[in-house]
Amino acid sequence: MALIAVSSFIAAALTVPAGFGLSTILTPLVLLIMPPHEAIAVVALVHAAHNGAKTISMWESIEFSAFRRYGTWLVAGSILGASLQGMVPQRPLLGLMGVFLVILPVLTLSETWTGYRIPEANDRIGGFGSGFMGGLSGHQGAIRAMFLSRRLPEKMGYAATASILALCVDLARIPVYLMFRPDAIIGEVGISLVLVISAILGVRLGKKWLESLKSAFIHNCVTLGIILSGFYYLYAAVN
DSSP states (O other), X not given: OHHHHHHHHHHHHHHHHHSOOHHHHXXXXXXXXXXXXXXXHHHHHHHHHHHHXXXXXXXXXXXXXXXXXXXXXXXXXXXXXXXXXXXXXXXXXXXXXXXXXXHHHHHHHTHHHHOOOOOGGGHHHHHHHXXXXXXXXXXXXXXXXXXXXXXXXXXXXXXXXXXXXXXXXXXXXXHHHHHXXXXXXXXXXXXXXXXHHHHHHHHHHHXXXXXXXXXXXXXXXXXXXXXXXXXXXXXXHHO
């Protein structure tokens, strides 16, 4: 338990500049001590507290135009995904998302010779897809980052907007979890509280790292993180 709490603190700090990754890091660890549905619900609580703390600390940097463009589709996708959680097999979806997250960043990195660029009209697809996967399995950030990082190259605007968007997904899916699987959250209050405190404390350290890093470096790390997330989802789908 102590190891998972420390991991929550470190993951929370690392994912402030990246704008995503807490669920990807934390879910496999929480799965060591509880079943999948309970783990997803507990990580959702930690994720919400983490994003709430980030949103408050970086409120002045939020790009509300991007928030409005993504927000409605995010919430709709997250409610649908959370409602289907436990009914839809996740492996095929993780595999499909893994392929998407590996191929699309490579295309965007090579846009100088392919001429490819993510159309802004597809932001609603990215928003819905991010929310749907967030509600279904907790893995929402990589898809959102794929679209959002292209629109918001400035580091503070990107991190702050990613936080409030992720918080919207969390606030939409947690009530659905409580409605359909209340024991998954209520039965793990003690563990949830420890992980929530660790994640909130990690935000302060992560914001200091964010302020000291250059936007270009963060963008490159986000792109690399998206590709690695894609390979992780492919691995999870196969195994």
